[in-house]
Every structure is written in structure tokens, then in C-alpha cells.
Amino acid sequence: xxxxxxxxxxxxxxxxxxxxxxxxxxxxxxxxxxxxxxxxxxxxxxxxxxxxxxxxxxxxxxxxxxxxxxxxxxxxxxxxxxxxxxxxxxxxxxxxxxxxxxxxxxxxxxxxxxxxxxxxxxxxxxxxxxxxxxxxxxxxxxxxxxxxxxxxxxxxxxxxxxxxxxxxxxxxxxxxxxxxxxxxxxxxxxxxxxxxxxxxxxxxxxxxxxxxxxxxxxxxxxxxxxxxxxxxxxxxxxxxxxxxxxxxxxxxxxxxxxxxxxxxxxxxxxxxxxxxxxxxxxxxxxxxxxxxxxxxxxxxxxxxxxxxxxxxxxxxxxxxxxxxxxxxxxxxxxxxxxxxxxxxxxxxxxxxxxxxxxxxxxxxxxxxxxxxxxxxxxxxxxxxxxxxxxxxxxxxxxxxxxxxxxxxxxxxxxxxxxxxx
Amino acid sequence: xxxxxxxxxxxxxxxxxxxxxxxxxxxxxxxxxxxxxxxxxxxxxxxxxxxxxxxxxxxxxxxxxxxxxxxxxxxxxxxxxxxxxxxxxxxx
Numbered sequence: 001x002x003x004x005x006x007x008x009x010x011x012x013x014x015x016x017x018x019x020x021x022x023x024x025x026x027x028x029x030x031x032x033x034x035x036x037x038x039x040x041x042x043x044x045x046x047x048x049x050x051x052x053x054x055x056x057x058x059x060x061x062x063x064x065x066x067x068x069x070x071x072x073x074x075x076x077x078x079x080x081x082x083x084x085x086x087x088x089x090x091x092x093x094x095x096x097x098x099x100x101x102x103x104x105x106x107x108x109x110x111x112x113x114x115x116x117x118x119x120x121x122x123x124x125x126x127x128x129x130x131x132x133x134x135x136x137x138x139x140x141x142x143x144x145x146x147x148x149x150x151x152x153x154x155x156x157x158x159x160x161x162x163x164x165x166x167x168x169x170x171x172x173x174x175x176x177x178x179x180x181x182x183x184x185x186x187x188x189x190x191x192x193x194x195x196x197x198x199x200x201x202x203x204x205x206x207x208x209x210x211x212x213x214x215x216x217x218x219x220x221x222x223x224x225x226x227x228x229x230x231x232x233x234x235x236x237x238x239x240x241x242x243x244x245x246x247x248x249x250x251x252x253x254x255x256x257x258x259x260x261x262x263x264x265x266x267x268x269x270x271x272x273x274x275x276x277x278x279x280x281x282x283x284x285x286x287x288x289x290x291x292x293x294x295x296x297x298x299x300x301x302x303x304x305x306x307x308x309x310x311x312x313x314x315x316x317x318x319x320x321x322x323x324x325x326x327x328x329x330x331x332x333x334x335x336x337x338x339x340x341x342x343x344x345x346x347x348x349x350x351x352x353x354x355x356x357x358x359x360x361x362x363x364x365x366x367x368x369x370x371x372x373x374x375x376x377x378x379x380x381x382x383x384x385x386x387x388x389x390x391x392x393x394x395x396x397x398x399x400x401x402x403x404x405x406x407x408x409x410x411x412x413x414x415x416x417x418x419x420x421x
Numbered sequence: 422x423x424x425x426x427x428x429x430x431x432x433x434x435x436x437x438x439x440x441x442x443x444x445x446x447x448x449x450x451x452x453x454x455x456x457x458x459x460x461x462x463x464x465x466x467x468x469x470x471x472x473x474x475x476x477x478x479x480x481x482x483x484x485x486x487x488x489x490x491x492x493x494x495x496x497x498x499x500x501x502x503x504x505x506x507x508x509x510x511x512x513x
Contacts, residue, residue, distance in 0.1 A: 110434070110435070111434045111435070112433045112434035113434070173433065173434075211433070213432035213433060213434075213436050214432060214438075215432055215436060215437065215438045215439075216438050216439050216440070217439070217440050224432070224433065224434065224436065232436050232437070233436065233437035233441060234434065234435075234436055235435070236435050236436070236437050238435050241425055242425075242431070242435070244428075245426070245427065245428040245431060246428070246431070246434070246435040248428045249428050249433060
């Protein structure tokens with residue numbers, strides 16, 4: 001907030017502070033977002049979202065139709081049905097639940113149905129584990145969903161409300177997922193500022209606005225929704241003659257989503273006084289940094305505190321937090337890293353036989369940058385292994401040695417941070 | 422299939438821009454149901470079972486809409502008086 005001090009429409013004194021964990025914050029945001037249908041199945045560490053939300057329904061605090069389904073596959077299928085009928089739909093899951101949901105995730109995005117999914121990131125089996133890493137998120141990276149990663153509980157609340165707006169934007173019409181780190185955020189209490197119900201209602205423009213489509217058999221544009229009065233055939237077979245033409249607009253809308261995420265971030269700033277970088281990326285002391293660390297989710301907080309400490313010692317290090325994993329902010333990365341000499345990507349997930357997914361995306365951006373910094377991948381935090389400030393310090397100390405040396409050998413480019421042996 | 426549209430010309434999400442009845446699925450047929458009007462008792466069991474709504478009652482007799490009949494043979498199988506026989510399509 002270095003520019004002109006902006007007075008938000010709802011300054012802090014007009015907002016209500018509540019003490020909630022990440023899951024409760026999301027449930028509360030969903031309640032305020034005038035959601036018509038929630039279909040969900042409980043799984044640790046997402047359970048509290050569903051539990052809390054079903055309480056809101058039981059208490060009559062929301063008009064939402066709550067569907068207790070028998071699996072995550074059915075949860076997403078019910079959301080697809082709800083969204084296809086024009087409703088605002090929401091579900092939440094983690095890990096194995098997301099894996100079971102994946103088949104239907106592609107259908108939601110392919111049918112261009114706006115909805116929001118909260119993913120409380122948890123490691124995938126085997127070995128079975130309930131704690132946080134991003135291996136489940138990496139599983140859905142090509143499913144055609146907008147993927148936003150929150151750093152703290154406040155951002156989880158803010159991003160959930162924003163996600164409905166982004167997803168339903170006329171130029172986007174794609175489903176969106178909000179990611180929070182299991183336990184680190186889902187079960188950690190934080191005091192957060194919340195808007196009054198009517199402010200969220202107005203921000204989202206009331207209930208979901210249904211997109212229009214033009215078909216040969218109706219004279220005027222009709223709602224893209226299942227309506228007995230104006231029946232449409234949704235979910236059709238499209239072979240080599242049309243599949244490609246139906247997929248391309250999906251990719252182009254994802255590009256448009258980049259601008260929409262930025263706009264919504266600004267709009268939220270004017271409303272609440274809070275914003276997260278430009279919406280896509282959240283840089284910290286990157287401008288003059290020799291070494292830039294790239295991270296997603298709650299770890300960014302730990303890295304930021306260590307970066308601050310090293311800056312005090314005069315070490316030119318910075319943090320670039322990726323908030324939007326899909327669409328991936330290639331342009332911002334090239335611009336922000338143009339002056340850096342060494343970039344360390346922190347991947348909370350692995351792809352055996354390959355680098356981590358975040359590293360690959362950053363490498364794809366930097367290939368087109370004029371000044372190619374040295375690039376290294378740090379895999380960390382698997383299965384909920386804590387990232388301590390000491391581990392980040394150890395990483396920065398190693399990076400300083402690499403910078404002095406001026407190169408990193410191919411066999412040293414994939415490193416494991418915090419593993420024994 | 423004469424004029425395939427570009428992605429700019431079709432509605433999003435693969436919504437059908439034409440009516441499904443534009444596609445004459447009768448082309449798929451290998452066997453054709455032929456109704457013997459002398460045997461037919463107009464019980465309409467074939468109409469009840471037809472999955473493609475291709476059995477038509479015009480007020481006097483029962484006949485088949487060959488534009489959409491795929492030749493599955495359910496009508497012939499279900500007909501209690503064996504009035505329907507499945508005849509191979511010989512092609513043009």
C-alpha cells in the first residue's frame with residue numbers, strides 16, 4: 001500500500017473480526033456467497049468445511065440445498081448437474097477424494113460450468129498420509145480449472161468469494177478451485193476480517209448470472225442452462241470433427257481469466273482494503289534480488305520471514321509467491337525475474353521421472369526471458385513435513401554458494417529439502 | 422457434414438447448435454423391421470418398447486419411421502403375434 005492511501009468501501013471498522021480456522025473461513029465465505037447447491041463428502045482435512053456448512057443449513061442460516069452424497073465422484077457430478085441447471089454450486093475435498101473426483105473435473109471445465117471447489121491440499125497415498133503437500137493439486141493441474149492458492153486463513157476467505165466472481169465472469173465461464181494447505185491452514189485459528197453479508201451479495205452481483213448461447217433452433221440467445229421451456233442438449237458427443245473446436249475456446253478463456261483475476265483482486269482491494277500482489281503473483285523484495293525463491297501456499301509466510309532476516313544482513317534475496325497456478329502467470333514471471341541471477345523453485349510435490357510441476361512451469365516462462373537465471377528445484381514438505389525457518393536458511397546458504405560458483409550441474413538441479421539421509 | 426464450423430461459430434461447452442433430429446440415425450441400420458399389416462393387432466407393444474420413438478401410429482395403422490429406426494429389433498422380439506420381421510438392408 002505504498003501508493004495513495006485508498007479508503008476502502010468497507011474499512012476495517014466496518015468489517016467483523018471472527019476467529020476461525022481455514023476450513024471454517026471457507027465455509028463462512030460460501031455461506032455469504034449465496035450458493036444454491038453444496039454437494040460434498042467428508043475427507044480429512046477438508047471435513048470441517050462440510051461439517052460447518054451443514055450446520056449453517058441445519059440452522060436455517062442459508063437457502064442452500066445441501067446434498068450429502070456417497071462419494072467425491074458423486075459430489076462433483078451433483079455440482080455439474082446443479083451448475084448445468086443454472087445454480088451456483090460448491091464442493092470441497094482433499095487428496096484421495098480429489099483423485100476420485102478427477103474424471104468429473106474435466107467434464108465440469110469441458111462443459112464450461114462455473115462453480116467453486118475448495119481443495120484442502122493433502123498428500124496422496126501410498127503411503128497413506130493425512131497431512132499437507134501439493135501432490136493432489138498437481139494431479140488436477142491440466143483439468144481445465146482455475147487454481148488459486150491461499151497463503152493464510154484471511155486469504156482463504158477472500159479467495160473463496162473472489163473465486164465465484166472469477167468463475168462466473170462472462171469471459172471466463174470456467175470452474176475454479178481454491179487451495180489451502182491441510183492442517184497448516186485448515187486447522188489453524190486466525191483472526192480474520194469478514195464483510196457484511198450484503199457486501200458479499202453485491203460484490204457477486206446477487207445470484208449467479210447464467211451465460212447465453214446461440215443455437216439454430218431458437219430465434220434469440222438462450223440461457224446456457226437446463227430449462228424445460230427452452231431445452232438444450234448439454235454433454236454431447238463430439239468426435240474428430242468438433243472436439244478440437246470445442247476445446248480451443250476453453251484454453252482461450254483460461255487466458256482471459258488472467259485479466260479477470262487481476263481485476264477482481266483490484267475490486268476486492270477497493271472493497272476491503274486487502275489485495276494479494278496483482279492477483280496472480282505476490283512478489284516480496286524481488287525488484288533488486290539476485291536470488292528469488294518461488295513458493296505457493298502457506299510456506300510463503302515462512303520464506304518471507306527468512307527473506308526479511310537476510311535482507312537485514314544485506315543479502316539480496318526475494319520471494320515470489322504464485323497465487324494463480326492455473327492460469328500460470330508466465331508474463332509476470334518473465335518481468336519480475338528479469339534481473340535475478342538464481343531462481344529456486346519450491347515444489348511441495350514430486351513427479352517421478354521429472355522435476356516438480358511448479359519448476360517445469362517456471363522453466364517454461366524463463367526459457368523466453370533474455371536474462372536466463374540459474375534454475376534449481378527444491379522438493380520439500382512431502383507428507384506434511386514441516387518447513388522450518390532453519391531449513392529455509394540452509395537453502396539460502398546453499399544458494400549463495402551456487403551463486404558464487406555461477407552454475408548448477410544437471411544432477412544437482414533436483415534437491416530434497418528436509419529429508420534424512 | 423458439408424459445412425463444418427470454426428470454433429468462433431459454435432456455442433460454448435459443446436452445446437448442440439442443431440436439433441438432434443437433423444441427424445438421420447436410420448443410416449446406421451443393418452436390419453430393417455417390416456410390419457405385416459395383416460398380422461398386426463395394433464396392440465402397440467412395439468411402440469412401448471421402441472428406444473428411438475420410431476414406431477408411429479397414424480390413427481389407422483402402425484408403421485416405422487425409417488429416418489430414425491436403428492434396426493435394433495426389439496419390436497420384432499417383443500411382438501406377441503410375430504407380425505414384425507427383420508429384413509437385411511441391401512443398400513443402394
